[in-house]
Amino acid sequence: MPSNIVEKIFQSHLVYGDLKAGVPIGLKVDEVYTQDATGTMAWLQFEAIGIDRVAVPVAVSYVDHNMVQSNYMNPDDHAFLQSAARRFGAYFSRPGNGICHQVNLERFAAPGKIALGTDSHTPTNGGAGMLAMGVGGLDAAVVMGGAPFELNMPMVTLIRLSGQLRQPYVTAMDVILEILRRLTVKGGVGRIFEYGGDGAASLDVTQRATITNMGAELGATTSIFPSDERTLEFLRAQGRQGDWIALKADDGASYAEVIELDLSAVEPMVAQPHSPDNVTTVRELTGTKVDQVCIGSCTNSSYQSMRSVAALLKDNTVAERVNLLINPGSRQVYDMISRDGSLTALVAAGARMLESSCGPCIGMGGAPGSGQVSVRTFNRNFEGRSGTKDAKVYLASPITCAIAALTGEFSDVLGSGLNIPSPKMSTEPEVYPVCDNMIIPPSSDKGPIVKGPNIKEVPVKSPLSDEINAEVLITLGNNITTDDIMPAGAKVLPFRSNIPAISEFVFSNIDSGFVGRAAESKPKGGGIIIGGENYGQGSSREHAALAPMFLGVHAVIAKSFARIHRSNLINFGILPLTFEDSGIAGKINAGDRLVIKGIREAVTNGQTCTVENATAGFTFTCVSNLNSRERELILIGGLLPYTKSKTL
Ligand code: MIC
Ligand code: SF4
Numbered sequence: 072m073p074s075n076i077v078e079k080i081f082q083s084h085l086v087y088g089d090l091k092a093g094v095p096i097g098l099k100v101d102e103v104y105t106q107d108a109t110g111t112m113a114w115l116q117f118e119a120i121g122i123d124r125v126a127v128p129v130a131v132s133y134v135d136h137n138m139v140q141s142n143y144m145n146p147d148d149h150a151f152l153q154s155a156a157r158r159f160g161a162y163f164s165r166p167g168n169g170i171c172h173q174v175n176l177e178r179f180a181a182p183g184k185i186a187l188g189t190d191s192h193t194p195t196n197g198g199a200g201m202l203a204m205g206v207g208g209l210d211a212a213v214v215m216g217g218a219p220f221e222l223n224m225p226m227v228t229l230i231r232l233s234g235q236l237r238q239p240y241v242t243a244m245d246v247i248l249e250i251l252r253r254l255t256v257k258g259g260v261g262r263i264f265e266y267g268g269d270g271a272a273s274l275d276v277t278q279r280a281t282i283t284n285m286g287a288e289l290g291a292t293t294s295i296f297p298s299d300e301r302t303l304e305f306l307r308a309q310g311r312q313g314d315w316i317a318l319k320a321d322d323g324a325s326y327a328e329v330i331e332l333d334l335s336a337v338e339p340m341v342a343q344p345h346s347p348d349n350v351t352t353v354r355e356l357t358g359t360k361v362d363q364v365c366i367g368s369c370t371n372s373s374y375q376s377m378r379s380v381a382a383l384l385k386d387n388t389v390a391e392r393v394n395l396l397i398n399p400g401s402r403q404v405y406d407m408i409s410r411d412g413s414l415t416a417l418v419a420a421g422a423r424m425l426e427s428s429c430g431p432c433i434g435m436g437g438a439p440g441s442g443q444v445s446v447r448t449f450n451r452n453f454e455g456r457s458g459t460k461d462a463k464v465y466l467a468s469p470i471t472c473a474i475a476a477l478t479g480e481f482s483d484v485l486g487s488g489l490n491i492p493s494p495k496m497s498t499e500p501e502v503y504p505v506c507d508n509m510i511i512p513p514s515s516d517k518g519p520i521v522k523g524p525n526i527k528e529v530p531v532k533s534p535l536s537d538e539i540n541a542e543v544l545i546t547l548g549n550n551i552t553t554d555d556i557m558p559a560g561a562k563v564l565p566f567r568s569n570i571p572a573i574s575e576f577v578f579s580n581i582d583s584g585f586v587g588r589a590a591e592s593k594p595k596g597g598g599i600i601i602g603g604e605n606y607g608q609g610s611s612r613e614h615a616a617l618a619p620m621f622l623g624v625h626a627v628i629a630k631s632f633a634r635i636h637r638s639n640l641i642n643f644g645i646l647p648l649t650f651e652d653s654g655i656a657g658k659i660n661a662g663d664r665l666v667i668k669g670i671r672e673a674v675t676n677g678q679t680c681t682v683e684n685a686t687a688g689f690t691f692t693c694v695s696n697l698n699s700r701e702r703e704l705i706l707i708g709g710l711l712p713y714t715k716s717k718t719l
Contacts, residue, residue: 073321076295077227077263080202080318084185086219092226092261092327095698097219101184102129103211106171108136108433108559109189109612111148111568113208114155115529117215118520120714123159126217129179130161131510133171137564138428139435144565147523151568153511154521159215160513168509169401169427172196172369176280177403178507181306181314182298187211187220191287191611191635192369192450198280199305200298200318205287207613207639209710216714221700222634225263225292226327229320232270234335239379240484241337243278244371244448244468247285248340250332252350256550257605259291260634262327266296267320270334275499276305277373284370285450288347290608290633304499338485341446342466345454346550353471356481362443363394364476366469367425368432371448372400374407374500376469381413383473389421390479396437398425406504422476434458434560446475451609453554455580458561526568530621532644532708535674539625539646539667541599542592545578545585546661549603553615553636555581556607567614574618586622588661593623601659602629607636616640626667628682628693630656641701644709646670648680648693655691663687674702 074082078090081098088096103125105113110132117125132152137145149166156163164174171188172195180186182200186193189211196203206220214220230250236242251258264286266279274282279296286294296302298318306315339353366372366380377399389395397417399405405427408414418424431437432449438458439445445457445464452464467475474482547555557563557573558580566573578585592598600619606629607615616639619627626646630653640647650656659665663686673680679692697705707713 073323075227075229075320075324075326076265076297076318077202080183080185083183088224090224092224094224095221095700096224097221098185100127100187100214100220102131102179102186103127103215104131104133104171104175104186105189105208105211106136107134107148107152108564108567109208110152111526112529112613113189113211114152114159116209116212116711117159118155119529119711120212120216122216125160125215127215130215131164131175131179132156132161133164133174134166135170136429136433136435137567138166138426139561141561142565143523144525147525148568150521151523151526154518156511157514157516157518158520162513163511165509165511167402167426169403170369170372170429172284173372173400173404177309177401177503178510182302182318183316187214189611191609192284194286194293195280195284195369197283197293197295198276200296200302202293202295204293205611205635207611207635207642209613209642210638213710213714222292223698225261228262228264228328228330229326230264230266230330230332231268232266232332232334233268234270234333235273236334236337237485240470241339242468242470243274243281245337245340246332246334247282248342248350248466249337251285251288251342251348252340254289255348256288256346256608257290259286259289260605261292263292264289264294265320265326266294271296272299272301273334275301275375277375281370285347288450290605292634301499308500308503310505339468339471341471341481342452344463344465345452347451347466353467353481354483354486357483359481360444361393361446361475361480363396363439363445364472365396365431365437365445365447365449366472367398367400367430368449369400370450371469372398372404374404376448377404377408378411378413380469380473381408381416383470383477384420384422385416387420387477389476392479393476395422395476396425396431397422398430399427401427402509403503406506410504431457433564435564436561446472448472453552453609455558456554460580525565527570529711530570530617531711532620534708535644535646535671535706537669537671539599539665539670540596541625541665542595543601543659543661543663543665544588544592544598544624545582546601546659547603547606550605550608551602552609553607553612554609556615557612557618570617570621573614574621577618577622589622589624597623597625599665600624600627601656602627603656604630606632608633611635613639613642616643616645620645641697641704642710644705646695646705648695651679651692651694658687658689659684671706674705677702
């Protein structure tokens with residue numbers, strides 16, 4: 072039978088299950104990587120499971136998020152991660168080596184293989200034909216311990232590309248923004264996007280990686296490109312041609328849907344505040360003033376992006392009203408722009424160069440001023456994520472951003488005839504300067520694990536009780552992000568290794584009374600959260616489940632859930648329930664007491680649960696949609712007790 076690319080990779084890694092949409096499948100995983108903000112929990116959990124060494128062929132621990140080091144907490148986390156990598160047999164990418172996804176693409180991504188990363192933008196590696204998925208830290212820990220990775224087989228959608236981008240002013244970022252405009256942040260839920268068609272060959276690996284990276288914003292499980300001559304060029308230039316295999320869909324392969332996209336019709340696009348799918352054309356925004364421009368992040372920080380920005384800025388000066396911040400994605404990129412003169416051009420034009428890290432993308436520095444307009448090459452513009460609640464954050468390509476930095480406003484470059492020199496665009500360099508001296512390989516010398524005072528034990532939930540009698544702590548609308556649930560930024564991120572401390576910030580950006588109410592309700596039966604559609608979209612941070620669990624939340628009842636967050640809830644023993652009649656959500660108020668009886672039996676048998684709203688005096692039904700493994704997890708109190716109860 073003809074197969075698509077996803078089926079080929081899954082088939083060659085299948086441990087159990089059938090490749091039918093919706094059916095649970097178990098997969099052998101080739102690589103697991105962590106980053107520091109989610110990695111401390113993942114490695115603490117790995118330690119708690121009690122396995123001596125990682126059992127996957129490659130495990131890499133990156134440090135790229137928590138880099139500000141305003142006190143001892145961030146460097147203590149780095150020291151812990153380095154010691155855990157040595158103890159358990161992982162590679163350690165030292166702080167300064169770059170953003171995990173960019174470095175992984177350069178040094179580890181391999182076509183036909185499967186990777187998991189404790190970060191939602193792990194699909195970046197799909198640009199090199201790798202099937203790479205974001206997961207919570209505990210899922211990663213369990214797979215590093217040797218278990219298969221289980222997920223429900225997603226539907227596979229083909230995005231058939233034709234034509235070619237109108238270079239130099241239209242880029243891969245405009246392509247993914249156009250897809251977000253069409254499909255929205257819910258459009259990829261339960262799906263993998265496989266790219267194909269004649270147009271794919273016109274994109275190099277880093278352009279493809281921009282597209283697969285931001286597929287995360289569609290809610291997709293992952294996105295992937297074929298592995299072809301362009302992939303070989305990239306791997307050869309990285310000195311890794313041995314990792315190349317050809318990979319394409321068979322003629323006649325079938326897909327759940329096919330979406331046609333003509334690259335030559337794409338124009339410069341921009342996502343407006345406060346959602347990556349609030350997309351319009353740059354043309355529409357012509358003349359809108361800009362105060363800050365940020366270039367970098369795992370979406371657009373490759374050498375090609377930096378070089379094209381430098382070509383535009385060379386011999387010019389950043390507009391007086393604009394602050395320009397730039398994070399090259401990796402040390403390799405930094406090295407290249409310093410060798411070819413691009414760095415000089417950027418600095419001379421007035422760019423503020425930052426280190427190779429996530430930086431302003433996760434609110435670690437670079438916050439805009441009050442009410443300011445910031446345009447960024449990043450992937451998320453959720454309200455408050457920049458560190459400034461009333462900032463207006465837009466997302467656009469490096470070219471659109473560089474032009475905004477020069478002119479101080481959005482400019483319709485395609486139509487205006489603006490006299491801006493054409494930047495040298497993205498042809499693959501023949502050779503990348505490979506130097507892995509910032510990646511410490513696994514060693515047989517195990518050494519001790521080093522834990523600073525801010526690193527605390529992982530809390531564990533007790534087994535599911537038969538009755539939940541709890542207070543509704545908050546009712547929410549659609550598309551609530553994990554940034555809304557558990558904010559990031561310079562103030563909160565340092566507590567990622569300390570659940571009691573970070574729990575004080577749950578929902579703090581949208582409801583400052585939440586934590587107080589949760590504390591009051593905890594001794595009186597705990598709490599329930601009511602959500603809308605796509606609850607928990609965005610980041611993979613399991614703290615958005617772990618911290619509410621610590622505060623006494625037993626269940627979330629929503630219209631639908633985002634994939635990674637739903638898994639994280641289950642992993643920490645919080646019951647995710649879906650309304651049978653979504654209209655009921657509007658009839659529930661914060662403060663209502665909800666009673667669910669006989670839950671253990673309902674979960675065990677996959678039955679609907681009857682929920683009594685004891686305050687308002689009505690009942691309604693919910694479904695749990697748990698597969699058999701998920702049922703066991705919920706009953707026992709989550710993945711950690713479950714894993715300990717089994718021999719891996
Ligand atoms: C993000 O972009 O939101 C993050 C920070 O990279 C997260 C991970 C985290 O919260 O640590 C993600 O994308 O998963
Ligand atoms: Fe880092 Fe931003 Fe990418 Fe998340 S989206 S990994 S914070 S650069």
